[in-house]
Amino acid sequence: MERLSVFGLLLAILCAITSKYASYGDTKFSNCSKRIDCDNSTGAVVSIDLRNPFPVDSDSSSRYGFWNLSGEIRPSLLKLKSLEYLDLSLNTFNAIPIPEFLGSLENLHYLNLSTSGFSGAVPSNLGNLSRLQYLDLSTEFSSLSCDSLEWVTGLVSLKHLAMNNVDLSLVGSDWISVLNMNLTELHLSSCLLTGSIPSTKPVNSTSFAVLDLSSNPLNSELPDWLVNVSTLVHVDLSNCNLYERIPLGFGELPNLQYFNLAGNNNLSASCSQLFRGSWKMIRYINLASNKLHGKLPSSIGNMTFLTNFDLSMNNVGGGIPSSIGKLCNLKEFDFFGNNLTGPIPASLGDLQNLTKLSLEGNELNGTLPESFGNLSELSMLDVSVNHLTGFISEVHFSRVRVPNPLNVAPYADVDLSSNLLEGPIPVPNVEIELLDLSHNRFSGSIPQNISESMPNLIFLSLSGNQLTGEIPASIGEMLLLLQVIDLSRNNISGTIPSSIGNCSLLKVLDLADNNLSGEIPASLGQLRQLQSLHLNDNKLTGNIPLSFQTLSTLATLDLGNNRFSGDIPLWIGDGFADLRILKLRSNGFSGEIPPNLSDLSSLQVLDLAENNLKGRIPGSLGDLQAMAREQIVIQYLLYGKYRGLYYEENLIITTKNQLQTFTKTLSLVTSLDLSGNNFSGDFPEELKKLSGLVVLNLSRNHISGKIPENISSLHQLSSLDLSSNNLSGSIPPTLSSLSFLGYLNLSNNFFSGTIPYAEHLTTFDASSFTGNPDLCGPPLPVKCRDAESDGGGSVIEEDNDGNEQEVIDKWFYMSIGLGFAAGILFPILVLAIRKPWSDDYFNFLDRIVDKWLWVEKKRSLNQRR
Incomplete structure (x- = not known):
């Protein structure tokens, strides 16, 4: 201005x-x-x-x-x-540069230019400000940079230096040597600093109070001298790639209030030793995502000023000491992802200031203490993924209330999922927004008063229980803020309430695997923000409602294993730019495949198996863009994500003649399953364009003609099933180049000639080729006559020449041995040099992504504070 x-x-x-x-x-x-x-x-x-x-x-x-x-x-x-x-x-x-002339204001004692949109290089003549005691150049978007910190040596009076998010990647590894020994505060978070923290003390141990080097790739050990700086108040070395042990003695620092070493992954310490000190002034401890081990000592009850205690994602074992109830100021207690055992102590109910309790992902057992009903400030309770038993009642939440200190929208989260809890569904008499009781043993019907008790509910998951009865119509009449409804895998009966169409904010509706009957209410077409719809594995009838054509945000539509009939609507191919998954299998759909399904540019899974479809397979399916691309980047299909909880997309896909559930790696799968219909005509050569296809199943149809030679262009295929058709001609040798192929079934067709038993095809046994009368050669026990000029062969009905048979047998068994060896060694080679698509690989990725999601969930939950 x-x-x-x-x-x-x-x-x-x-x-x-x-x-x-x-x-x-x-x-x-x-x-x-x-x-x-x-x-x-x-x-x-x-x-x-x-x-x-x-x-x-x-x-x-x-x-x-x-x-x-x-x-x-x-x-x-x-x-x-x-x-x-x-x-x-x-x-x-x-984005203007910091004016150089500021370095001429020689009487400046205090200069704060932080978070003001400056960009470019930090002027070195700021080093002329010899009287400067306070300098803050922190930025928000790393818009400032500094190639050298030598100018800082001129700031002989400096006590406070803050340059958070300033790019210091070029200052070298010896950056700390130029700093003033008399600094009291050093804030260099997220500066791309490298190099080790020196083992000798670079600061004055009688005045230094604040050290923040968080989120820098230091790759250093944690120096011992820190525990000798008696004036330390604040230490933040989180996310610095620190390793080795945490020095003992931090608990004896008389002024230490803030201690954060989270996210280093390789720092280790025994809890019983680390927390045996007095920690008399400590208010904040965060050692999440490291390698802490051992048991919590009862002495942690002495840290009476503590407000935040986070040891999540470590290897802490043993029980939670009852002395935890002495931490009268504790607000957040976060121990998820450890190995805690035993019951949850009732003394936790004495923590009147507790707002967040996170114990998920441990080995805790016993019942949930009724004393939790005394936690009047509690707004987040997560004890999921444990072994808790018993009943949950309103007593557990009798005094829980929703805080509203800043006049913002109230909230309360309760996650009791993945335990062994039983009895009727509890209905806390508080304004809960997120309620996850999935994967327990709750029984009975969904309470009719669930809408009245929790009118602000946004996330509701009761999946994987033993619920019966009907879905209360009040869910759609009063819970108008709902974004996720997951009632899947229960024994719920009756019809789908048309009132659910009133939940205009709904992003996920999963009613799969129940006993629902009747037709889909047309009112569901009003859910204009819906991304995932699972109505599969029920007893639903009728047609797909015309109103569904307005659900333009859909990414998943799963209506499989029901009793739907009629043609597949033509409009499904129009206006669904985000549709990834279309599963209509095991119904009574008839007619032909609409050719405009090829306009579904995001479609990765198309499952129309087990219907009464007929006609030719449209060549236009070769234009499915997402199936023509190799999916190599995991995209987390998380819908209705809200404050750390989310609905994770999952899908059962028939691959390798087995049902396999995909969750974390679902985005990597491309599948086309048209099996068990009445399709006829030649094998559609246009499918060769789907080079990213992982699963192709055209079995149990009436498809004729030959397998195209260029089928090898489907180089990502993991499962290929063409069995029980009318295919003929020779098996193309190019099949042997499909190095990811783990399942092949060409049985019960009319193939002829010699099996091209070489390279990867040697890993398959005779069951892949049986039922083809004119097919011969290994691994079938049917030998071939000498090859004709066209490279084919014919079956020998009988041959009593012992010598010839002996030679053939030797060749056959040798090839079997080589094939077996290749089957063992080749996947190992593939794992070493390429991205595989084997089941083990998917399971491995699932475990890795699971751990990542644990961390993301924690971050999301922390960000709301």
């Missing part, structure tokens, strides 16, 4: 007149009088505080109003020779 460009001319005048205008109540100048200070004797400006009072993430319109400065800063500011204090933080200077 122009105000800044004329500081040198106007600030002295402002100092003279602000008191006058303030007396008349002028708001702007009254504020000015608080932000500009002048020397009482000389009238010289000594302090300018033009900090934007609204934080960067504020949604207030005032954030970019009167007090938001922009434009340029002109050298006329140099006329303020007596200036000692300058704060321009939290403004938006639109």
